[in-house]
Amino acid sequence: xxxxxxxxxxxxxxxxxxxxxxxxxxxxxxxxxxxxxxxxxxxxxxxxxxxxxxxxxxxxxxxxxxxxxxxxxxxxxxxxxxxxxxxxxxxxxxxxx
Amino acid sequence: xxxxxxxxxxxxxxxxxxxxxxxxxxxxxxxxxxxxxxxxxxxxxxxxxxxxxxxxxxxxxxxxxxxxxxxxxxxxxxxxxxxxxxxxxxxxxxxxxxxxxxxxxxxxxxxxxxxxxxxxxxxxxxxxxxxxxxxxxxxxxxxxxxxxxxxxxxxxxxxxxxxxxxxxxxxxxxxxxxxxxxxxxxxxxxxxxxxxxxxxxxxxxxxxxxxxxxxxxxxxxxxxxxxxxxxxxxxxxxxxxxxxxxxxxxxxxxxxxxxxxxxxxxxxxxxxxxxxxxxxxxxxxxxxxxxxxxxxxxxxxxxxxxxxxxxxxxxxxxxxxxxxxxxxxxxxxxxxxxxxxxxxxxxxxxxxxxxxxxxxxxxxxxxxxxxxxxxxxxxxxxxxxxxxxxxxxxxxxxxxxxxxxxxxxxxxxxxxxxxxxxxxxxxxxxxxxxxxxxxxxxxxxxxxxxxxxxxxxxxxxxxxxxxxxxxxxxxxxxxxxxxxxxxxxxxxxxx
Numbered sequence: 001x002x003x004x005x006x007x008x009x010x011x012x013x014x015x016x017x018x019x020x021x022x023x024x025x026x027x028x029x030x031x032x033x034x035x036x037x038x039x040x041x042x043x044x045x046x047x048x049x050x051x052x053x054x055x056x057x058x059x060x061x062x063x064x065x066x067x068x069x070x071x072x073x074x075x076x077x078x079x080x081x082x083x084x085x086x087x088x089x090x091x092x093x094x095x096x097x
Numbered sequence: 098x099x100x101x102x103x104x105x106x107x108x109x110x111x112x113x114x115x116x117x118x119x120x121x122x123x124x125x126x127x128x129x130x131x132x133x134x135x136x137x138x139x140x141x142x143x144x145x146x147x148x149x150x151x152x153x154x155x156x157x158x159x160x161x162x163x164x165x166x167x168x169x170x171x172x173x174x175x176x177x178x179x180x181x182x183x184x185x186x187x188x189x190x191x192x193x194x195x196x197x198x199x200x201x202x203x204x205x206x207x208x209x210x211x212x213x214x215x216x217x218x219x220x221x222x223x224x225x226x227x228x229x230x231x232x233x234x235x236x237x238x239x240x241x242x243x244x245x246x247x248x249x250x251x252x253x254x255x256x257x258x259x260x261x262x263x264x265x266x267x268x269x270x271x272x273x274x275x276x277x278x279x280x281x282x283x284x285x286x287x288x289x290x291x292x293x294x295x296x297x298x299x300x301x302x303x304x305x306x307x308x309x310x311x312x313x314x315x316x317x318x319x320x321x322x323x324x325x326x327x328x329x330x331x332x333x334x335x336x337x338x339x340x341x342x343x344x345x346x347x348x349x350x351x352x353x354x355x356x357x358x359x360x361x362x363x364x365x366x367x368x369x370x371x372x373x374x375x376x377x378x379x380x381x382x383x384x385x386x387x388x389x390x391x392x393x394x395x396x397x398x399x400x401x402x403x404x405x406x407x408x409x410x411x412x413x414x415x416x417x418x419x420x421x422x423x424x425x426x427x428x429x430x431x432x433x434x435x436x437x438x439x440x441x442x443x444x445x446x447x448x449x450x451x452x453x454x455x456x457x458x459x460x461x462x463x464x465x466x467x468x469x470x471x472x473x474x475x476x477x478x479x480x481x482x483x484x485x486x487x488x489x490x491x492x493x494x495x496x497x498x499x500x501x502x503x504x505x506x507x508x509x510x511x512x513x514x515x516x517x518x519x520x521x522x523x524x525x526x527x528x529x530x531x532x533x534x535x536x537x538x539x540x541x542x543x544x545x546x547x548x549x550x551x552x553x554x555x556x557x558x559x560x561x562x563x564x565x566x567x568x569x570x571x572x573x574x575x576x577x578x579x580x581x582x583x584x585x586x587x588x589x590x591x592x
Binding site: 004008009012013014015016017018019020024028031032034035036038039041042043044045047050051052053054055056057059062063064072073076077079080081082083089091092093094 | 198199201202294295307308334337338340404406407410411413414421425428429430431432433434435438440442443444445446447448449450452453456458461462464465466468469472478479481482483484485486487488489491523524527539540541566
């Protein structure tokens with residue numbers, strides 16, 4: 001059924017921003033393949049016409065009025081920043097090579 | 098008289114409110130217990146001694162001023178799983194990524210504890226980001242079971258449960274996503290409840306799986322747990338999944354359980370949640386529990402929930418997908434441990450290096466499994482199918498509850514297992530959750546009540562009671578009646 005090759009695992013690691021070593025990719029590939037193989041059991045279930053449930057509560061889009069309310073101070077939000085400058089988060093280069 | 102460390106929360110609350118003993122004295126007793134025993138147990142990641150004593154002093158002063166207690170457990174100290182944010186202690190979620198991280202805001206649960214006058218002793222150990230069944234996935238080392246320190250105290254909330262069993266705290270708060278309160282409770286001989294989804298606020302509960310996570314009470318007795326349940330539960334406008342529906346009176350239900358028998362109640366045993374075979378201590382204890390419930394006058398019937406066979410598969414598809422999304426916020430740009438930021442790496446690379454360095458193996462596995470299950474080619478057959486099975490499991494519960502008031506099962510397939518036995522075999526670890534998982538998928542409630550000490554191994558066994566959503570009171574009524582009929586259980590030797 002679902003096919004989780006080593007190449008796919010390497011790609012997935014990249015997509016989920018996890019820089020893994022070759023040995024880790026080997027190890028996780030084996031473990032994930034075992035797990036995915038166990039999941040094949042779900043194909044036995046007849047789910048035709050069955051609605052998907054994503055959340056136990058019946059609520060959808062539980063919104064509040066768009067009014068300004070007190071929020072966290074800039075100081076508290078920056079307090080755990082790995083690096084900051086002039087009241088802003090300092091981050092590595094985002095765009096370009 | 099029972100000493101402070103082995104008293105119930107209710108006993109302590111009564112004595113504190115009568116000003117027979119002070120909240121400071123009680124809090125100091127537990128802080129001392131932690132100092133003396135946590136070298137062997139490792140239940141706590143952070144002890145908040147100064148702040149706990151200050152909170153205790155405020156309670157004592159208020160009582161002297163004849164102010165009204167703000168809760169029935171006013172002044173009783175408590176342990177808090179290290180996944181709820183606290184402004185005066187780190188919140189690590191058991192992860193190196195968040196080591197030393199101090200949240201700018203308190204979780205709603207944390208605020209409720211403070212308002213209720215419960216000094217917070219410290220933050221307890223857990224599997225990283227609440228993912229695991231043994232607390233062995235904690236980046237800071239596992240928690241050891243006070244009943245046998247070569248064994249786990251369960252997970253993900255092993256710390257909170259072990260703290261109770263070792264008399265380091267009289268009450269504790271945990272979270273339960275697939276069994277993480279109930280299973281450690283079973284393995285440590287304590288009580289723990291997964292409340293109905295939506296009744297305990299998730300604001301400030303660092304998200305693992307948003308449709309499954311729920312904070313809940315842990316205690317040594319059903320009554321202590323009920324009082325804590327009442328403090329924790331309630332609508333919160335800061336949590337978009339918080340329910341407006343009334344919370345049932347779980348304390349009243351507990352008292353009813355001790356005053357009346359269970360005649361008229363129908364209790365279902367789920368065919369698919371079979372007792373372990375070949376028979377072990379769990380099997381024996383469950384069969385004895387059924388007899389106790391029958392002697393209390395309940396009618397035991399068998400019910401069939403055929404889709405429960407697929408619950409583990411559905412859960413371990415749904416949970417990782419939500420985890421892969423929820424843990425994307427840990428990018429080391431705004432908080433968390435940033436690694437590799439040396440001007441040679443781009444932001445993307447720094448994120449990937451930081452996450453690889455900060456997350457443990459199980460966390461990485463689940464992120465990748467979730468990413469895979471959500472990918473375009475696999476979505477329908479994996480996540481989509483699992484979400485349909487989730488509906489079928491909910492329907493199975495609904496059908497079962499048409500014929501019964503509560504369902505029962507063992508909480509775990511074995512007693513506490515040795516440290517190291519399952520940690521390198523993820524699938525084996527997942528299969529340990531078979532009894533607890535269905536309730537989380539459905540959003541219902543369930544409780545673990547200790548059922549006895551196993552004859553062959555001398556380790557605790559738990560009974561799981563399950564009820565429909567918003568019927569949490571039924572858990573406490575049946576649990577209290579069972580607890581009383583079962584009789585007293587001891588603390589582990591040496592604790």
